[in-house]
Amino acid sequence: MSTLNQFDVVVIGGGPGGQKAAVQACKAGASVLLIEREAAVGGECVHRGTIPSKTLRNSAMTYLRWMSEFEREKRGARCSSALSALIARKNRVTRAHEEYMTRQMQRNGIVTWRGHASFVSARELLVKGIDGSQRNVRGSHIVIATGSRPRTPPNVAVDHENVLDSDSVLALPYLPESLVVLGGGVIATEFATFFAALGVQVTMVDKAERPLSFLDPELTERLICEFERMGGRYLGRRALRHVEFDGVSRVRTELEDGEVLWSEKAFCALGRTAQVSGLDLSKAGLQLSPRGTIEVDAQCRTAVESIYAVGDVIGPPALAATSMEQGRRAIRHALGLPGLDARGAVPVGIYSIPEIATVGMSEAEARASYGACVVGRARFEELARGIINGDERGLLKLVCAPDGRKLLGAHIVGDGATELVHVAQVAIASNADVDLFLESIFNFPTFAEAYLVAALDVLEQRSAASRAA
Numbered sequence: 177m178s179t180l181n182q183f184d185v186v187v188i189g190g191g192p193g194g195q196k197a198a199v200q201a202c203k204a205g206a207s208v209l210l211i212e213r214e215a216a217v218g219g220e221c222v223h224r225g226t227i228p229s230k231t232l233r234n235s236a237m238t239y240l241r242w243m244s245e246f247e248r249e250k251r252g253a254r255c256s257s258a259l260s261a262l263i264a265r266k267n268r269v270t271r272a273h274e275e276y277m278t279r280q281m282q283r284n285g286i287v288t289w290r291g292h293a294s295f296v297s298a299r300e301l302l303v304k305g306i307d308g309s310q311r312n313v314r315g316s317h318i319v320i321a322t323g324s325r326p327r328t329p330p331n332v333a334v335d336h337e338n339v340l341d342s343d344s345v346l347a348l349p350y351l352p353e354s355l356v357v358l359g360g361g362v363i364a365t366e367f368a369t370f371f372a373a374l375g376v377q378v379t380m381v382d383k384a385e386r387p388l389s390f391l392d393p394e395l396t397e398r399l400i401c402e403f404e405r406m407g408g409r410y411l412g413r414r415a416l417r418h419v420e421f422d423g424v425s426r427v428r429t430e431l432e433d434g435e436v437l438w439s440e441k442a443f444c445a446l447g448r449t450a451q452v453s454g455l456d457l458s459k460a461g462l463q464l465s466p467r468g469t470i471e472v473d474a475q476c477r478t479a480v481e482s483i484y485a486v487g488d489v490i491g492p493p494a495l496a497a498t499s500m501e502q503g504r505r506a507i508r509h510a511l512g513l514p515g516l517d518a519r520g521a522v523p524v525g526i527y528s529i530p531e532i533a534t535v536g537m538s539e540a541e542a543r544a545s546y547g548a549c550v551v552g553r554a555r556f557e558e559l560a561r562g563i564i565n566g567d568e569r570g571l572l573k574l575v576c577a578p579d580g581r582k583l584l585g586a587h588i589v590g591d592g593a594t595e596l597v598h599v600a601q602v603a604i605a606s607n608a609d610v611d612l613f614l615e616s617i618f619n620f621p622t623f624a625e626a627y628l629v630a631a632l633d634v635l636e637q638r639s640a641a642s643r644a645a
Contacts, residue, residue, distance in 0.1 A: 183209040185507065186301060186315030188293045188455075190214070192496045193487030194321030195277055197503030202284040204511050209313060210286055211293045211303055226496050228346050230527050231269040233370050235262045237529070266346070289313075295460035298480050317482055317510040320470060321503065322455065324448040324488035331418050332358065332444045338421035339442045342367075351376055352440035356429045358416060360387035362526050364445035365399070369529040372408040379437060381429065385412045388526065392538045395589045398569060402530055419444070450489045467491060475515075476506035484510060498522060521585075523601050525594035530570060533597035536585030536604050542575050550580040552610065552634035556590050559629070560621035567591040572626035574600070574610060580638035581609040592623045599627060610634050 185201040187194045190212035198210045281288060291305040300314045326341040328334045336344035342363050353376065357368040360382030368387075372378040380387060380403075386396045387410060400410055415432040419442055422428050429437040450469045457463065457470075461480045465471045469491040476484045484506040487499035508515055523535040542549035556562030556570030570590020576583055586600030603612055613631035618624045 180300075181209070181311060181313040183207045183287070183313060183315050185209070185317050185319065185510070186211065186313055187319045187321060188301070189321035189323055189487070189489075190277075190288075191321055191323045191487060191499065193323075193499035193503040194319065195281070195503070196500040197319045197321060197484075197486060197507045198286050199280060199284050200504045200507040201511065202286050204507070204513060206507075206511060208286045209315070210281065210288050211301070211313075212288060212290060213292055214290075227273050228266045228270050229366060229370075231266045232262055232346070233366070233527055233529070235265050236370060236374055292454060294454055294456040295462075296456075298460045299482050315482075317484065317507075318460075319503070319506055319510075320455070320478075320483065320485040320489055321487050321499070322451045322489050324494065325451050326444070327447040327449045328444060329416075329446060331416060332442075332446070333420040334444055335421060338427050339419060339444060341444050342448075345443050348441075353377060354439040354441070355379075356381060356419075356427065356437050356439040356442045357445060358382075358419065358429070358442065359445035359447070360384050360389065360410075360412070361445060361447065362388065363448075364443075365528045366526065367443060367445065368408060369399075369403055369406070372403060372406040373529045375407075377439075378403075378408045379439070380408065380410045381414050381416065381431065381437070382410075382412060383415055386410070387412075388532070391532065391534060392540075392573065392587045394539075394571065394573060395532055395534070395587055398571060398589045399528060399530065399532065402569060406529075448488065448494070450491070452489065465491075475509040476502050477509065493522065493524070495522070495524070521601065521604060523597045525597065527594065530567065530590050531593035532589045533593040534585070534587045535597050535601045536583075537575055538585060538587065539573075539575050542577070542584050546578050546584075548578040549584065550576045550578065550634055550637050552576065552630035552632075552637070554626035554629035554633070556623070556626070559623065559625055561623050561625065562590070564621060565591050565623075570623075572596065572623075572630050574627070574630045574634060576610050576634055580634050580641070581611065583608060583610050583612075588626075590623070596623055596626070599624060 184206035185208045187198045187210045190210055198208050201208045289303055291303045293301045293303050296302050303311045303313060326343060333339055334341050351374055355371050355376050355378050357364050357378060357380045360380060365387045368378050368380050388396050417430040417432050419429045426438050427442040429442055460483060462478055470478060470485040470489050472478055472485050472490050476486050478485050486502035486506050488494045521536045526532040539549060539551055552574040554572040557568035562568050562570055567590050573587045575585040583603050588596050610631050613627040618628055
C-alpha cells in the first residue's frame with residue numbers, strides 16, 4: 177500500500193528549469209521534492225543537449241585551430257581519428273556538470289526521487305520507481321519541468337544508427353563521410369556546421385529559403401558562405417517525401433521534387449515536442465494547447481492555481497537560460513516572494529560555426545516600428561583580434577533609432593558572438609545611447625572593440641546627416 181508524502185513544492189523534471197526552481201524553493205525555506213526519471217539531474221540540457229553538443233564543438237574548434245593548413249585539407253581523416261578523444265572529453269564535462277548539480281541539490285537539502293510521475297489530482301502525484309515501487313506525494317505547489325523530446329515525422333524512419341535524431345547523433349562512434357541534415361533550425365544548423373568543419377560532406381535540406389530564417393539575413397548570409405567554404409551545401413525551399421536506410425550501407429533521402437540524396441548517415445532535426453507523455457494532465461484539470469504545449473501566464477502558472485510549468489514544455493523560446501529564469505520566477509510567485517523580472521530583451525545564442533548571437537530589435541523590426549533606423553557595422557577584418565584569430569569574416573551590427581542614438585538591437589556573427597552579445601544586452605536594458613561605446617575604452621586587441629568601431633560608423637552617419645541638413 178502506497179504512503180502519502182507531503183512537501184511544500186514538488187518539481188517534476190531535473191533539467192535547468194526544474195533544478196533552479198527546486199533550489200530557489202529550498203533557499204526560501206520550503207520543503208522540496210524533485211522527481212527525475214534519469215539516474216542524474218540535468219535533463220536533456222546536460223545529458224543529450226546543450227552541454228555535450230557545445231563541449232564537442234569547443235573541442236573541435238580547439239583541435240582545428242592547431243592544425244596546419246596542410247592538415248586542414250585532410251581534416252576529415254584526421255578528425256575522424258580524433259573523434260574518440262572529443263567524445264571522451266564531452267563525457268568528462270557532462271559527468272562534471274552532473275556532479276556539480278547533484279552536490280548543489282544535496283547542499284540545499286532537496287529530496288530527490290528517481291521515477292516517473294503522473295497526476296492523481298491537482299495536488300497529488302503517483303511516482304513509479306524504476307524498481308517497480310509506487311509512492312504517492314502531495315505538494316502545495318507542483319512545477320512541471322519535463323522538457324521536450326525530438327520530433328520525428330512519419331516519413332522519416334529514425335533508427336538511431338543510420339537515421340539519427342538529436343539524442344543519437346551524439347553517440348556516433350566515428351565521423352561519416354557524408355551526412356544529410358533535415359531541417360534549418362538551431363539544432364540542425366549547429367550540428368551541420370560542426371560536422372562540416374570536421375570534414376564531413378554535409379547537405380542541409382529545409383523548406384525555408386535560408387537556415388535560421390528568424391535571424392537578420394545579413395547574419396545568415398555570412399553563415400551560409402562559411403558553411404559552403406567548409407564544403408557544405410544548403411538546399412532551401414525543398415520538402416521531404418521520404419527518408420530511410422537502404423538496408424545495406426546508405427540512407428536514401430527523397431525530396432518532393434523527385435531528387436534523391438544518398439548519404440552514409442542522415443540527421444533529423446525537425447523540431448521538438450513537449451515531453452508530457454504519461455503525466456495524466458487531465459486528472460489535474462489541465463489540457464494541452466493546440467501546439468501540444470502547456471499554457472501558462474506571465475508567472476508561469478497554469479490554468480490550475482497550484483500548478484506551474486517552465487522550460488521547453490511551455491514552448492518557445494525553449495532556451496536553457498530562459499528555463500532557469502522561469503523556474504525561479506514560478507517559485508517566487510508560488511511562495512509569495514518579490515518578483516525578479518528580467519530586464520530588457522532576452523539574448524539568443526547559436527553555437528554554429530561561426531557563432532551567432534542577437535538581442536533586441538532587428539533592422540527590419542526597427543524600420544517597421546520607427547519608420548527608419550541607423551545601422552552601424554564593425555567587420556572583424558577591421559579588428560586586430562579578428563586577424564589574429566583568423567576570423568576576418570565576422571560582423572557586429574548595431575541597430576539604432578532614426579536619430580542614431582538610442583540602441584535598439586545588436587546582431588553578431590563570428591568568434592565569441594555569444595559572449596559579446598551581453599555587452600549590448602546590458603546597454604539596451606539600461607536604455608543607453610550608442611554613444612556609451614564611444615565614451616568607453618576597450619582592451620586591445622579584443623573582439624569587444626567591435627562595439628567602438630560600429631558606434632563610430634553610426635557617428636559618421638549621424639554627422640553626415642547633420643551636414644546635409
